[in-house]
Amino acid sequence: MMKKLHRPLLAAAACALALGATVPGIAKAKDAKKEPSAAAKAARDFNKDPYPSSYKPYPGAATALVGATVFDGKGGRIERGTLLFRDGKLVALGGADLAIPEGFQRIDATGKFVTPGIIDAHSHLGDYPSPSVQAHSDGNEATAPTTPEVWAEHSVWPQDPGFTRALANGGVTALHVLPGSANLMGGRGVTLKNVPARSVQGMKFPAAPYTLKMACGENPKRVYGGKGRAPSTRMGNFAYNRATWLKAQDYRRKRDEGKLESRDLAMETLVGVLDGEILVQNHCYRADEMALVLDMAKEFGYKVSAFHHAVEAYKIGDMLKANDTCSAVWADWWGFKMEAYDAIPENAGLLYKAGACVVIHSDDENGIQRLNQEAAKAQGDARRAGVDISDAEVVRWLTLNPAKAVGIDKLTGSLDAGKAADVVLWNGNPLSNYSRPEKVWVDGALLFDAGNPKHRPVTDFELGQPGEGDVK
Amino acid sequence: MSARKLTLAPAALLAALLTSVATPALAQDMAITNATVVIGDGSAPIPGGTVVVRGGKVVAAGAGVAVPAGVRTIDAGGKWVTPGLVVAVTDLGLVDVEAVEESNDGEAGKAPFSAALDIAPAINPVAQPILISRAAGVTRAAVAPLDTGAIFGGQGAIIDLGADNQAVTQPRAFQYVDLGETGARRAGGSRVAVHAVLRNALVEARELARRGGGAGADPRLADAAPERPGDALLTRFDAAALIPVVSGRQPLYVRAERAADIRIALALKTDFPALKLVIVGASEGWMAARELAASGVPVLATPLNDLPASFEQLGATQSNIGRMAAAGVKVALGAFFDQPRHAPQYAGNLVGLTKVPGATGLSWDKAFAAISSVPAEIIGQGDKFGSLKPGRAGDVVIWDGDPLEAGSGVTQVFIDGVEQPLTNRQTRLRDRYLMPTEGALPKAYDW
Numbered sequence: 001m002m003k004k005l006h007r008p009l010l011a012a013a014a015c016a017l018a019l020g021a022t023v024p025g026i027a028k029a030k031d032a033k034k035e036p037s038a039a040a041k042a043a044r045d046f047n048k049d050p051y052p053s054s055y056k057p058y059p060g061a062a063t064a065l066v067g068a069t070v071f072d073g074k075g076g077r078i079e080r081g082t083l084l085f086r087d088g089k090l091v092a093l094g095g096a097d098l099a100i101p102e103g104f105q106r107i108d109a110t111g112k113f114v115t116p117g118i119i120d121a122h123s124h125l126g127d128y129p130s131p132s133v134q135a136h137s138d139g140n141e142a143t144a145p146t147t148p149e150v151w152a153e154h155s156v157w158p159q160d161p162g163f164t165r166a167l168a169n170g171g172v173t174a175l176h177v178l179p180g181s182a183n184l185m186g187g188r189g190v191t192l193k194n195v196p197a198r199s200v201q202g203m204k205f206p207a208a209p210y211t212l213k214m215a216c217g218e219n220p221k222r223v224y225g226g227k228g229r230a231p232s233t234r235m236g237n238f239a240y241n242r243a244t245w246l247k248a249q250d251y252r253r254k255r256d257e258g259k260l261e262s263r264d265l266a267m268e269t270l271v272g273v274l275d276g277e278i279l280v281q282n283h284c285y286r287a288d289e290m291a292l293v294l295d296m297a298k299e300f301g302y303k304v305s306a307f308h309h310a311v312e313a314y315k316i317g318d319m320l321k322a323n324d325t326c327s328a329v330w331a332d333w334w335g336f337k338m339e340a341y342d343a344i345p346e347n348a349g350l351l352y353k354a355g356a357c358v359v360i361h362s363d364d365e366n367g368i369q370r371l372n373q374e375a376a377k378a379q380g381d382a383r384r385a386g387v388d389i390s391d392a393e394v395v396r397w398l399t400l401n402p403a404k405a406v407g408i409d410k411l412t413g414s415l416d417a418g419k420a421a422d423v424v425l426w427n428g429n430p431l432s433n434y435s436r437p438e439k440v441w442v443d444g445a446l447l448f449d450a451g452n453p454k455h456r457p458v459t460d461f462e463l464g465q466p467g468e469g470d471v472k
Numbered sequence: 473m474s475a476r477k478l479t480l481a482p483a484a485l486l487a488a489l490l491t492s493v494a495t496p497a498l499a500q501d502m503a504i505t506n507a508t509v510v511i512g513d514g515s516a517p518i519p520g521g522t523v524v525v526r527g528g529k530v531v532a533a534g535a536g537v538a539v540p541a542g543v544r545t546i547d548a549g550g551k552w553v554t555p556g557l558v559v560a561v562t563d564l565g566l567v568d569v570e571a572v573e574e575s576n577d578g579e580a581g582k583a584p585f586s587a588a589l590d591i592a593p594a595i596n597p598v599a600q601p602i603l604i605s606r607a608a609g610v611t612r613a614a615v616a617p618l619d620t621g622a623i624f625g626g627q628g629a630i631i632d633l634g635a636d637n638q639a640v641t642q643p644r645a646f647q648y649v650d651l652g653e654t655g656a657r658r659a660g661g662s663r664v665a666v667h668a669v670l671r672n673a674l675v676e677a678r679e680l681a682r683r684g685g686g687a688g689a690d691p692r693l694a695d696a697a698p699e700r701p702g703d704a705l706l707t708r709f710d711a712a713a714l715i716p717v718v719s720g721r722q723p724l725y726v727r728a729e730r731a732a733d734i735r736i737a738l739a740l741k742t743d744f745p746a747l748k749l750v751i752v753g754a755s756e757g758w759m760a761a762r763e764l765a766a767s768g769v770p771v772l773a774t775p776l777n778d779l780p781a782s783f784e785q786l787g788a789t790q791s792n793i794g795r796m797a798a799a800g801v802k803v804a805l806g807a808f809f810d811q812p813r814h815a816p817q818y819a820g821n822l823v824g825l826t827k828v829p830g831a832t833g834l835s836w837d838k839a840f841a842a843i844s845s846v847p848a849e850i851i852g853q854g855d856k857f858g859s860l861k862p863g864r865a866g867d868v869v870i871w872d873g874d875p876l877e878a879g880s881g882v883t884q885v886f887i888d889g890v891e892q893p894l895t896n897r898q899t900r901l902r903d904r905y906l907m908p909t910e911g912a913l914p915k916a917y918d919w
Contacts (some may be wrong), residue, residue: 135581169790336810341569344896381881431879432878433877436824465787467780
């Protein structure tokens with residue numbers, strides 16, 4: 001039910017953002033007899049995309065990748081496949097018999113592997129960039145328990161060297177950058193193309209929906225309890241969240257009735273969630289808390305797109321499946337904090353067994369370079385627990401599933417014709433510690449080539465420093 | 473517990489008797505046949521090999537090894553058999569949950585002592601991180617000391633991960649000092665201060681030794697109390713603890729990331745020639761590889777750092793270890809504190825680098841040695857464990873696939889010839905929640 005309600009709205013929101021247009025209030029006909037004030041109209045019909053993406057795909061040659069084992073990102077595998085892309089879009093995926101049209105450069109990928117670009121649904125690159133000095137600590141607006149008014153994109157430093165490592169070593173072509181988890185409502189997340197740019201707008205994934213970062217558990221209560229204020233307990237976390245959602249519902253009603261007197265950035269984010277335009281990404285470790293959050297979402301009429309970290313998701317795979325909520329998890333991070341004490345390396349495998357949506361995420365500037373290996377570890381641990389999962393299904397945890405979790409699955413994440421030509425050519429099976437990206441294309445533009453020392457990005461920060469342009 | 477351990481001091485035996493953990497099994501003589509045998513010394517895997525362990529020690533390993541009559545025989549069915557993994561340095565046994573302060577003995581910022589601190593009494597052999605690491609094939613570790621308020625982290629220990637009460641095999645095995653940004657902060661805010669504090673400390677230790685203080689194997693027990701100069705900065709306890717360091721009887725592990733810091737650390741030997749140094753971290757080690765190789769000082773390098781995470785790691789690259797090794801530096805993977813069981817993944821990545829144009833990695837054989845025999849040698853235990861050469865401890869791991877590959881796992885672990893339990897909270901949780909829904913009773917009855 002929830003799913004049916006939200007999906008079409010999401011698509012509409014995505015289109016609106018793409019066109020840079022505004023989305024009118026949903027219920028504006030209700031008060032037709034009494035015209036809203038100018039202020040109410042302004043608060044209702046504001047520009048929802050004031051920092052629009054300026055990203056334009058870079059030029060790329062029409063390309064045919066021929067002979068590789070291809071994982072299509074949605075669970076399929078083709079041996080000796082042929083993948084065609086041109087003008088930034090995928091044209092066709094087939095077997096050795098797929099005809100290569102004239103004008104396509106042919107790359108012999110025999111013995112190699114092809115996947116869609118890897119997508120990290122949980123990154124803080126740019127918000128917590130390298131070097132990780134205090135002056136770069138821009139990921140948590142830890143001055144109030146709920147800050148839905150802040151936007152992660154306004155903290156992103158495009159010169160973070162981490163972006164380049166994620167591209168070259170991890171084959172990451174898109175990433176979802178979130179505020180941190182100090183706050184119950186940490187602010188808006190943003191989805192980026194992993195393409196170097198002078199501004200964050202130059203990286204913003206066109207038409208990707210906004211997201212709202214929420215956080216359960218230890219972090220908010222520790223941060224604010226430590227300041228001697230609410231919330232200081234898990235029950236305080238929920239009370240604060242619910243009170244804030246009540247305000248959002250009230251704001252939404254006033255908007256629909258044309259009674260708003262001014263804009264409120266925080267409420268605009270939360271109403272965006274209630275309208276189904278902004279996807280909730282909820283940091284949450286424990287199963288019992290996730291179960292409560294699912295009910296809170298029902299109480300206020302929104303959906304949790306994905307739980308992040310979700311180390312105990314394996315205990316409630318059935319509930320997560322029923323709610324169509326993804327779990328973005330590590331393969332085997334464990335025990336570093338109390339709420340991670342019940343993490344097990346079979347988490348992803350048991351979720352898969354329960355039919356729930358699995359995403360392998362990083363939350364880490366090093367881990368993002370090895371998401372493929374993390375997935376492979378989870379696959380091995382699942383196998384030893386009696387859950388056999390094919391390589392092609394496991395690749396979905398890094399591609400189509402994270403795309404779904406952050407709302408870009410219509411645009412990328414699998415090798416379907418018409419989608420973005422976000423493609424990785426691996427020098428071996430990506431589910432191996434021995435394999436690395438050989439070439440990475442974003443929207444059909446070759447942005448990393450392991451065989452060409454100059455064809456790798458070097459950030460401003462690294463110019464003139466030791467190791468500039470090194471293989472890293 | 474091995475035969476060797478049974479000969480330990482009476483105090484250890486008494487301690488074992490006083491605890492409630494069951495008496496461990498004795499080592500069982502055994503032969504593992506039909507195995508892909510990795511000796512761990514940098515040689516190539518041997519297909520169809522046999523490993524023989526008697527009296528808790530490796531007797532023979534390789535091809536054409538005869539199986540002694542009457543010993544337990546395990547047919548590995550072609551699977552990989554390796555020495556146990558050796559991790560140096562780590563915080564295994566000091567921590568239950570890192571962020572749960574009261575369970576974390578890795579931090580002692582308010583302690584009145586620094587160099588004198590000895591982690592051995594704090595090691596908990598049944599902490600879950602030990603159980604979980606053991607189940608991943610880690611059998612030995614050098615446990616590094618602490619976050620203290622000073623540049624010295626105190627004295628680390630060598631432990632085994634066996635399921636018995638006696639984890640510490642060598643207490644006070646090394647001293648630890650931080651000469652990088654962290655040390656600078658603790659010394660007063662500058663590298664300038666670190667070097668002054670360090671040199672002063674070594675001089676005070678040398679002076680105390682000259683006056684007859686701190687004699688004996690355990691400087692904590694120094695009973696001589698000679699007069700010291702009035703302006704001594706170190707406590708007597710700390711100064712005494714540094715006597716074995718300055719006299720070269722106890723290695724000094726130096727945390728340094730920046731190439732310049734590594735060179736300055738090596739230069740300490742000019743004024744303190746007896747120092748036995750080990751460099752820890754070494755993100756920019758490749759930029760000082762020539763000096764490191766010439767000095768003979770070994771390195772426990774953090775694997776796969778490739779980001780300028782700080783201004784002392786600007787040159788970080790995953791090729792660091794490969795380049796140091798190629799330059800002749802004795803280098804092992806080390807200094808990863810969070811998850812020692814990731815050692816094989818890191819080593820596998822170094823193998824992967826050999827296929828990347830312009831990168832420098834390690835061959836498979838050298839990569840495995842860099843998580844087994846090489847760290848064992850660097851921590852001074854190469855004759856005791858870290859490989860399957862005759863006479864080494866019977867620390868043997870059987871894997872269900874290539875041990876450096878992502879999807880592989882451990883099927884059996886032996887330490888000192890004793891087969892180890894591989895269960896822990898994680899395996900119990902896994903088994904309880906294979907099906908998430910309740911049956912006839914709540915999950916709490918499923919155990």
